[in-house]
Amino acid sequence: DAGVTQSPTHLIKTRGQQVTLRCSPKSGHDTVSWYQQALGQGPQFIFQYYEEEERQRGNFPDRFSGHQYPNYSSELNVNALLLGDSALYLCASSFGDYSNQPQHFGDGTRLSIL
Amino acid sequence: DAKTTQPPSMDCAEGRAANLPCNHSTISGNEYVYWYRQIHSQGPQYIIHGLKNNETNEMASLIITEDRKSSTLILPHATLRDTAVYYCIVLTDSWGKFQFGAGTQVVVTP
Numbered sequence: 363d364a365g366v367t368q369s370p371t372h373l374i375k376t377r378g379q380q381v382t383l384r385c386s387p388k389s390g391h392d393t394v395s396w397y398q399q400a401l402g403q404g405p406q407f408i409f410q411y412y413e414e415e416e417r418q419r420g421n422f423p424d425r426f427s428g429h430q431y432p433n434y435s436s437e438l439n440v441n442a443l444l445l446g447d448s449a450l451y452l453c454a455s456s457f458g459d460y461s462n463q464p465q466h467f468g469d470g471t472r473l474s475i476l
Numbered sequence: 477d478a479k480t481t482q483p484p485s486m487d488c489a490e491g492r493a494a495n496l497p498c499n500h501s502t503i504s505g506n507e508y509v510y511w512y513r514q515i516h517s518q519g520p521q522y523i524i525h526g527l528k529n530n531e532t533n534e535m536a537s538l539i540i541t542e543d544r545k546s547s548t549l550i551l552p553h554a555t556l557r558d559t560a561v562y563y564c565i566v567l568t569d570s571w572g573k574f575q576f577g578a579g580t581q582v583v584v585t586p
Binding site: 366393395397403404405406407410412417418420452454456460461462463464465466467468469470 | 506507508510512517518519520521522525527563567569570571572573574575576577578579
């Protein structure tokens, strides 16, 4: 049973470009959350998708957007990249009673902005 | 939102028990306490969670005080592979939005 998978593992972009990161949730999970982790800090919540809709959002600008497909996989898009967007982007999936069910994380995509 | 306070770092000898404290004095009655750990260059790994009662699984034990204002994660026999950042999180959102703090850097030494 595969866990959460993310692609690509590493990515290098330049300022102003756009990037798309991908996530496949753990089998049986229907909810996908995205987090940004800057170096030396804990992950910060970006947004969460459920039933192909953005259900809630953290304190991130509209440059960050996402999508969830009918098979529950998800994408994170970031436009007009800034140097400060350099971070590890983590995807987490879950199902059911969210308060009593752990989220399972992938190993992330390391995004570097030059 | 309930917040957590953890020591920034801890050392532990290999083979000994590691006791990781967490304060969450503003926790509400229906909010769960979760523990995750993150080994360098990997995603956070779920360890254990609980509401009121103590919990144990194959990885660790979670002791929650009766007033629920603090908890302790116990790694019974620490190994070098347990070196990681450990995060204590109080889940305040029913949809599962985690708010991570800075965590505790645990270093297990031979």
